[in-house]
Amino acid sequence: MKRPLVTIDANEAASYIAHHVNEVIAIYPITPASPMGEWTDAWSMAGKKNIWGTVPDVIELQSEGGAAGAVHGALQTGALSTTFTASQGLLLMMPNLYKIAGELSPAVIHVSARTVASHALSIFGDHSDVMAMRMTGMAMLCSNSVQEAMDMAMISHAATLESRVPFIHFFDGFRTSHEVQKIEQLTLGDMEEMIDYDHVIAHRNRALTPDKPVIRGTAQNPDVFFQARESSNTYYNNCPGIVQKTMDRFAKLTGRSYNLFDYHGPEDAERVIVLMGSGAETVHETVDRMNADGERVGVVKVRLYRPFDVAAFVKALPQSVRSLGVLDRTKEPGSAGDPLYQDVITALQENRVEGYRKFDVEPKVVAGRYGLSSKEFTPAMVRAVYDEIGRDKPKNHFTIGIKDDVTQTSIEWKNGSGNGRSVAKSGTADKKQGKQKLFEGLFYGLGADGTVSANKNSIKIIGENTDYHAQGYFVYDSKKSGAMTVSHLRFGPDPIRSAYLIQEADFIACHQYRFVERMDMLRNARHGATFLINTQYGPDELWENLPDKVQQQIIDKNIRVFAIDGYQVAKDSGMGNRINTVMQVCFFAISDILPQDEAIAAIKDAIKKTYGQKGEAILKSNYAAVDNAVEHMFELDVPGKVTSTRKMLPPIIGENTPEFVDNVISEIIAGNGDDLPVSAFPQDGTFPVGTACYEKRNIAQEIPILEPDICIQCGKCAMVCPHSCIRMKAYDEDLLADAPPEFKSMKAKGREWPDNTMVSVQVSPDDCTGCELCVEVCPAKDKKQVGRKAINMDKIEPHLETERKNWDFFASLPEFDRTQLKTATVKGSQFLQPLFEFSGACSGCGETPYVKLVTQLYGDRMLIANATGCSSIYGGNLPTTPYTTNAEGLGPAWSNSLFEDNAEFGLGFRLTVDKQTEQAQRLLREVNGSVPDKLKDALLNADQSDEPGVFEQRKRVAELKSVLQDAGGENAKDKSVRQLYSLADFLVRKSVWAFGGDGWAYDIGYGGLDHVLSSGRDINLLVLDTEVYSNTGGQRSKATPLGSVAKFAAAGKETAKKDLGLLAVSGGSAYVARIAMGANDTQTIRAIMEAEAYPGPSVIIAYSHCIAHGYNMKYGLDQQQKAVDSAYWPLFRFNPALQAEGKNPFMLDSKPPKIAFKDYAYNEMRYLMLSKSHPEAAARFMEQAQKDVNERWRQYEEMKNVYEPKKEEE
C-alpha cells in the first residue's frame, strides 16, 4: 500500500500514533512536549477517531503528577491510556510510573527528552529526565529521528500490549521533537495490523470492575513483598524478545527494519561508538564519510534501552571491535560512570561469563559525555571521539563539545571556523562533486515576521513537489520581544541524518536588515553562496550600508547578493508587516530548488490551503504579495573592494563594564557561548544581577518623546512601562550644569518638594520596545491640540543620538532621597528606582509593571521566589538578568525553584529570615559590653513600618557592624560577636515575595499556595494572572474565563474562572487583594503596601494582559479598565488586620457593572474567535458569562455585609 509522505516534526509523529491507539489521554503542558498534548487535543476536538472508531477523551490535568494519576486510573479500569511529558514533568510522574509498571499495565508515555533543571533550568534536550526513570520498571525505547518517532511509537504501543511492560518512548527534545522532516506516515491499516486486538481484550479483562471485583494496590509486609516483587521477572525477560518480534513484524509491513541494537558499519570495524538518540544519526552520517575515506569505524544505536538485552547487545557488535566509545547524553554526578556506559561495562562482563560472543580481542570501553541541553554534536566531534578511542591510552569519562579547563575532561575537536561548528571537509567535497547535492539554507527572521511559518511551508512545498528529502530545524530566541529566529533548512536526494545545525550554507537570508549589523551571518556562508537581504536600501545604497566585515565576506567568498524591500512590498500588497510570503517567493526565485513557475504555483496552492478558509481578502493580499515579490527583487552589483564605514555593533554597550560581563555575558550575547570554557562559569549556578542594562537591543521602531510643557508629572507612564524604560527622577537644579543641551527638565510640581527641585521624565531609547502603553496611559493633553499628549510616539531615528545622551545623563543623576517621597502614591512611587529593568518580556507585557513596582517599593530588602513560567524566563533567562541593584548595592535576591513548589520555596525564605532575625535579636541582647545599650535598644525596638524607619534601622545596623568589626568582626574570638556580625543584616526588615502565574497559583501549585496562606507566616504572594499558561503557549488553566478560547479549550472554556480571591478570603487569616493597574493604579499600590505591611501571609491577584489574549497590547490598560467596568474583575482588598480594629476587613474597590461583559470580552481574540468557530456556543457562553458576572458581583456586595462588624447590643 502506498503510504502518504508527510512533512512533520517528531512531536506530531509520535502523537499521531498515540491518538490513534488510545482511548484516554491525560495531558499537561511542558516544553518541549506540549505540542503532543496540543495535537491530540486538537484532533479530538475535530472529532478524529482512533482505530477502534471512538474519539479519544483528552483531558488536561493540574500537573504532571495529576496526569500520571489519571493515566494510572484509566489503565486500572481497562482503558488504553497515554500521556506526554518531559523533564521535571516526567519526574513528577515517577511515583505513578512505579505503580503502573509494578501492576504490569500496558501503556506508553511519550517523552520529548529534556534537561532536568539543576544549577539552571534548560528547556533543551538531553537524557537526564528519562535516565532518572531507570528504576521505575518502565521499558525504554528511543527514537533517533522523526521517522523513528512515528515507527517506535507504533512499535512501543504494540509491544506493551503484548508484553504488559509499560514503555517510555522518547526522543531528543527540540532536536528531534521540533525537527521537521519528510517522513512516511503509517496508515490506519498499518496500526490495525500492528495492534493485536486480543491483547486489547486481555487488557480490558484485567480491569477493575465491580462485576468481578479484585483488589490492587495492597500494602505488603516483609514476609511477602520481596517475592512478590520478583514475580514480574518473566515479563521483563520476555519483553526484549517481544519488542524484536514486533520490530520484525513492522519491518515486514513497512520495509523499515529495526533491531534492539542496530549496528551500522563494516564487519571489520575496530572502533565503535555506542549511543542513542539523535546523535546516533550524526554518528551514522560521519561513519559513512569516514569509511569512504578508508577508515574502519562503526556505530551501535541503542533502541531498546530497558529492559537491556545483554545478549542482543554483544551480538550487535562486530567481532573485530577493539575499542568502544560509549556516549551518554546525561550526567550522573559522582557515579562510577554515566548510565549507558555502566550498562555496556556490565554487558561485556556478563558476556565474559556467559559467552554470548567471542571477540578477537577483549574490547576496551571508554566513556564520554556529549550534548547536554542540546549542545551541538557535529561530525567533527564524532571524528574526535573515534580518534580518542583509537588511542592507546584514551581519556576516560571525557566530554566532547565543550572546553573543560577546570577538571580537564574535554577532548579536542578540529574547528573549521571559530564557532566550533565546522563540517567534516570530505563531506563537503562529496556534496560538491555529486550530481545532485545537498542544499543547506539559513534564514534569519524576526519573531513576528512569519519567517519560521514560511520556512515550514517551504519544506512542505519541496517535500510534496519533489522527491527530495527535507529537514527543517528552528532556533528561537530567549527573549520574547524583538526575538530573532534562525531556520536551518536542508534538502537533498539522500536521507538527511544531520542532527546538528548548518555549518556551511548555500543560501543565507536576512529577513531583517538590522540583523546584518548584529549577527555575523556570513561566517556560515559556503564559497559561492547566495545572500538574500530584506532592506529598505535600493541598488545604489545597499552596498554602502553593509558593514565592512560583511562586505569583506561577500568579496572573499564570492557571494551573490539579492535584495528586496520586503516591508514595502508586503504593505503594498495589503499584508501589513508580514513579509513571510514575499521572502518565501524570493527564496524560491533564486534558490533553483524548483523551477520558478512551479514554485510560485506551489506557493499559491499552499496559500490557498492555509488562508482559503480565512476569507477572500486575506487570500487576495497573499496572492498579490507573491506576484509583487519577484518584480521588486534585485541583484546587487558587488564591487571588488570594501568601502563601507559601517561597523558591526558590539554585543554590549557601556563603559567600565564588569569583567564577568565583558568576558562571559557579552560572548553569550554575541552567539559565542559555545566557545566559553568551563572555567568561565560559576560552579553553583550563581550569576551576577543587573546585567540586562548592558544589552542595548534597540528594537523599537518608534519611541515615546516627552513634551515637558504638557507633562503633569503624574508618573503613570513610568508606572506602566513594562521594561522600565521610562523613568522619572527628581533632583536639584544645580545638577543641570552638566546636562546635554537637549536634556528635558521641568520644575517639580507640588508643594512637597524643596526649592529648586527639578523633575525629568526620560526614556532609554535602546531599551524601549515601542509598546505604546505609556502614551495610551498618559492623561495630560495639549490644550490646543488634544491629540497631542505629554508623551507621543515618534520614529526613533531622529531622536536616537539625543535621547541616548539624555539617558546617560539622566542615569548619572543621583536618586532622590527615598525617605522623603510619598511612596504610597502613584507619583511618589515612580521617583523610586526600579530594581527590575529591561527584561526580555513581550513588548507591552501586562505582568512586568507589577513586578517592577514591587521592586521600586521593596527591592532594596526583598527576596523573591519565582515559579517557573513567563516571570522566571524574563526574570532569569541568560544571558542577562533584569533584577538589579541600587547605588548602595542593595537589590532583590531572586531564585526560581520549580513550577509547582513556589509558595513553599518562598515560605522557606521566610522561615530563614524569621529564624535568623530571632537569632540576631537574641545575640544582640546577649552580646557583652562592646555594643552600647542605647544602640541595642534602638535596634531591638525599631519601628520599621515605613521607609524612614527602615532607613534609620539600616544606619543602626551599619553602626552595629562597625562596633562588632572593632571587636573582631567575623574573626572575633567571642563566638557571639562572630555570630552576630554574620546575622546583623537580618535586623533590617526583609520583604519576602513569591511571584508566579496562574498556572502555578490556580493549578499545579495551588496545594502549596493554599497551605502557605494558612501558615500565618509573613510572605507575600503575587499572582500575575494572565488566565492561561502563557509561557508554554496559552493552554487553559483554572484561571481561564468561561467562554474564552485557549489551548485545550478550543471550543471555549465551559466552566467559570476559579475565584482564587474568594477562596483565599474564606481562609480568614490572609490578606487578599485583587488588583488591575490599568483600572485603578492607586488601589494597586495600596494593596501592595498593605500586603507587605500585613504581618501574615498575603496574596495579590493581578490582572495581567497578555499576548495570549489576542489584541494589540497597547490597549492592555484600557482592557483592564473594561474588565473592571464590566465587573468581570471586581477590585477588592480583604485585610484581616482591620477586623481586629473592629472595622470591616472587606473593601470592595470597584463599582457595579457599567458596561456589558461582551463589551469588554469582544475586544479580544480569545473570546471573539469562538464566535468564528463555534458561534452557537459563543452566544451561549456569553449569556452565561454575563449571568456569572452579575451573580459574582452580587456575592461581592454581599461580602461587604457579611464582614460588617456587628454593633454591640445596647
Add this chain to the structure above:
Amino acid sequence: MNLETNYLGLKLKSPLVPSASPLSSDLGKVKRMEDAGASAIVMYSLFEEQITKENRAMDHFMNVSAESYAEALSYFPEPEQYHNLEAEDYLEHIRKIKETVDIPVIGSLNGISEGGWMSYAKKMEDAGADALELNIYYVAADPDMTSDKVEQMYIDDLKAVKENVSIPVSIKLGPYFSAFANMAKRLEAAGADGLVLFNRFYQPDIDLETKEVAPSLELSNSFEKRLPLRWIAMLRPHIKASLAATTGIHSAEDVIKMLMVGADVTMMTSALLREGCDKLYNITEEMKIWMNENEYASVEELKGCMSSASVADATTFERANYIRILQSYKMDSLG
C-alpha cells in the same frame, strides 16, 4: 380601508417597513413585527468592511506572536473550521426569516468596494432576499475626492450590483450631494428601483471630561423627518422609482405626512427600539382612524397628494421656506 402600497415592484400590505436595524437579527422579533403589521423587513446591514477587518484581525492576532519563542510556538488553537468568515450567518439568517414570515425580506448591504458588493449581493439573492438595499455609507472627507468622482462611484456600485442580481435594488443615501435631485435622477437612470431617503450618518460627540471623541448613537426624533419629507416632496414629481422615507418616523402622523408628500413606504427603527414592536400595530390603527376621519379610502389615494406637484405653491418646499423662516427668526429676535 386599503393600506396596500407598491414598493420596488413588491406589493406590500401597508407602508410600514422596519428599517435596517439589529431588530431583524432576532427571529422572534421579526415574527412579532410581522404580526404587528410590518409589511416588509429590511435586514440589518452586512458591513463589507467589517467582514474584511475581522478576518484580517483574527489572522493577525493568531499569528503575530507565533513561531518566535521556543516554548510557545503559538498562543491559540487553530480552529478546524471557521464559521461565518464570508457572512454565511447573515445569509442563513435571510433563509430563516424567509421561512418564518410571509412578508418580503430586503437584504441590506453596506460597503464601498465594487468587488465586495457584487459577490455579497448575489449571495443575498440566492439566500432568498426579495430585494436589496444598498447602503452606500461614504463620507467624502478626502479633500482630493471630487463630487464627480463620488457620484460616479455611487453609479458604478449600483450598476455593478444591478448587473449581478435580478431582484429589485434600492439605494439608501445621505442628503449631502451638491445637486441631489439630479443625483436621484441619475441613480434612477442607472437602474435604481427605489431610493431610501435618508441615511443618518454617525455624528460623533465630544466627551468633555476625557477630551476624547465619543462615538454614541442617539435615536432619532420626529423632528428629523423634515429633511426627508422636504426632499421626497420635491423629488416625487420627477422620480418614477419607489421612494422610501426613513429617519424621524415615529407616529401615524409622521407616516401619513410622508405618504402625502409622495413616499411609497415609511421606514422606522428608533420608534420600535423605544416602544417595542407593537408600536407598528398602534401606528396602523391610528392611521386608519385618521384616514377614516379624513375620508381617505386607501394609501394609494394619499400618496403624493402634497408633493411639490400637488401643492399650490411648490416653492414652499424649496428655498423660500428657508428664507422665510430665517427672516421671521431675525425679525423676532430684533423685535
